[in-house]
Amino acid sequence: MAESKKRVPMNHVIGFILSLVMTLVAAWAAIQSDLPVTWVIIGIMILALLQAGVQLFMFMHVTEASSGNGHVPWNMMFHGFALAGILVAGSLFVMSFGHDHGDHGDMGDMEQQEEQHSEDHSGH
Amino acid sequence: MHITDILVTGEPIIYGAMVSMALGGLAILFVLTYFKKWKWLWREWLTSVDHKKIGVMYILSALLMLFRGGVDAMMMRVQLAFPDLGFLNSQHYNEIFTTHGTIMIIFMAMPFLIGLMNIIVPLQIGARDFAFPYLNALSFWSFFFGMALFNISFVIGGSPDAGWTSYTPLSGAAMSPGPGQNFYLMGLQLSGIGTLATGINLMVTILKMRAPGMKLFHMPIFTWSTLVTCFIIVFAFPILTVALALLTIDRIFGAQFFTLTGEGLPMMWANLFWMWGHPEVYIVILPAFGIFSEVIATFAKKRLFGYNVMVWSMIVIALLSFLVWVHHFFTMGAGAFVNSVFSVSTMLIAVPTGVKIFNWLATLYKSKIEFTVPMLWSLAFIPSFILGGVTGVMLGMAAADYQFHNSYFLIAHFHYVLIAGTVFACFAGLVFWYPKMFGHKMNERLGRWAFWLFFFGFHVCFFPQYFLGLDGMPRRLFITNVAEWLPLNVISTVGAVGMALGFVVFVYNVYYSFRYSERETTGDSWNGNGRTLEWATTTPVPYYNFATVPYVDEIDPYVRMKEEGKTTFEEDEVKPIHMPSYTGQPFIFMALLGLASFGLIFEWMYLAVFGLIGGVVMMIRRSFDYDDGYYVSVEEIKETEKKARGL
């Protein structure tokens, strides 16, 4: 039987509390605070970056060069960024390109129409 | 609140279902109590972290869901063949096609494949369990409670009725009030946790726990398909998670992400849904490709033709699968340029798929084919799937899709790929690996009956639907008494009956084989034709899988091992084996989250908060859990192996 180390993983506990706090602050900024919208958005962005940092450095193994396969997290992060790129750029492309009157109110009723007479919109 | 407020009342069919569910439940309770099996159930199954047992539980659940989804399907077919009978009303019909689609994809196809992966992948790479056995049990129970939640909707609270795609604004709070749509959201959310965790778990298992010497390009093709699938899962499922969460917040907390009012963007749902949804269809087809490749190579008794090309085409398919999602809503009207881009990317997917088809044909070419039941399913797959693929390319032409979209042509397409691909593969894989799981084969004669009934039933059911689509019959329509459509609809229903019979024979075969099949004496069940490591283990597989893990430096290592007389039990190399302990935590944890989800569905916030707190407590409990498992002693291993090998 391996010797079990009864050690409190302090790093993880702190990381966990930090990430909870940041989440709550973000929620508070969006729901309760009177900050102007731009500031709320900027604030949430910054918190998101910090959050990612906490995850990467306090929970994941980016700092462990010795783990032999140290390239794996970077590899996965690259794919993650690529996917996020596809997600954001693709959505913008799809949701806003080629609609010559592309405000959302319009898309709503297009969706209902697509089953019946979509040809109406095919030319746009 | 009164009980009748949440029970669905007034539908004779649903009363019938309630009664049979209650009777079935009572029967199970009775059997378990009468035979004093409660302890056994808890100790051997509910607390198990053994990948083989978890796999069996996945497959049993999937078969149950195949039955439930199949009953939905038969009811729809009855309605469509006899539209004047008034069998189903429109609301009931909407609910049934919604639950049918959701159950078949999320609660049947995926768990069936994940169940096979659970059992086979560690055996194929020479591992003794998953990288994270606790997490694996957690995955299963999250799926299980998600499935249970989704399935009780039709007797408690009412089923979702906005289609498996759950398009907004229809599925929003304004147009679908009540708990129905919440069942969809929470059921998928809960089981999605498990899928994502399995994706990570299997990925780590495959990357880190292969037998010594086994490079990635020595792995069996089913393991490869699993690895690629895991990548798709890990990147696609978060999109669904977020989309579901946003819609839940919309519905329960009054946000406006997808609403018509308050600057919501209803089409954003379709966009996000299909960013997950298209990769999802590849999640259920790539493992199927892997299974067919294994079966075909085994019974053609040859090395798989073009192994490297097979692997690379799967990787290319996985990449492309993230770049085609718009083909599901060409008719949204994003404009000619957007549609053209996605039209081209869609058609590109057909290229690697075609490459794979030719590789299977080349493997079969000039080989001595052995027509076993799994091989029959695999051979039937090739031409049937081609019909689905070709019509997929037709749908991929954006201009033409304005005609095909949401007609029965589309329905026929995806049933050709999903049934002839995924479902055939599930049957092939189950029959193929059945002896590994249960120690005996399935009866060959009954297996053929099930196959031929299902195969003919499938084509008779779905081939006419291409023409119904071309004749203009739309999907999701419950009154279809248009004279031109009726004959083909009747034929289609006849085919559906054939498939149902095939399924019944299959299930009967499980029972029949349990009673009468010869017990396996060797691990290499198919006349010594096994090529990969899973066949090198004994039958039944010992719980630690491999007494000694062989050194592997080629594809199909077991072929050479047999030539050189090597086994997975080299007596003088046996060392104590480290195994994980069983635990009831995953079950309790997910039961609590299931309770929380149930609370959210009915917007009973106290219950939801209670369940969530329970979940957090379980997480804390787990974080400070120092159980490092136990060691199996050398004597025990030797004894087990000698008995199993008759030494």
Ligand code: HEM
């Ligand atoms: C050659 C490869 C394939 C191509 C080119 C293709 C193309 C398409 C297109 C363009 C559509 C949308 C049509 C419409 O809504 O009007 C579609 C729908 C669909 N496809 Fe495929 N497909 C292919 C393979 C597959 C595979 C392998 C699967 C699953 C195993 C699959 C499952 C589906 C499903 C489930 C839908 C319908 C979803 C819904 O609207 O409910 N397809 N396919």
Ligand SMILES: [Cu+2]
């Ligand atoms: Cu698609």
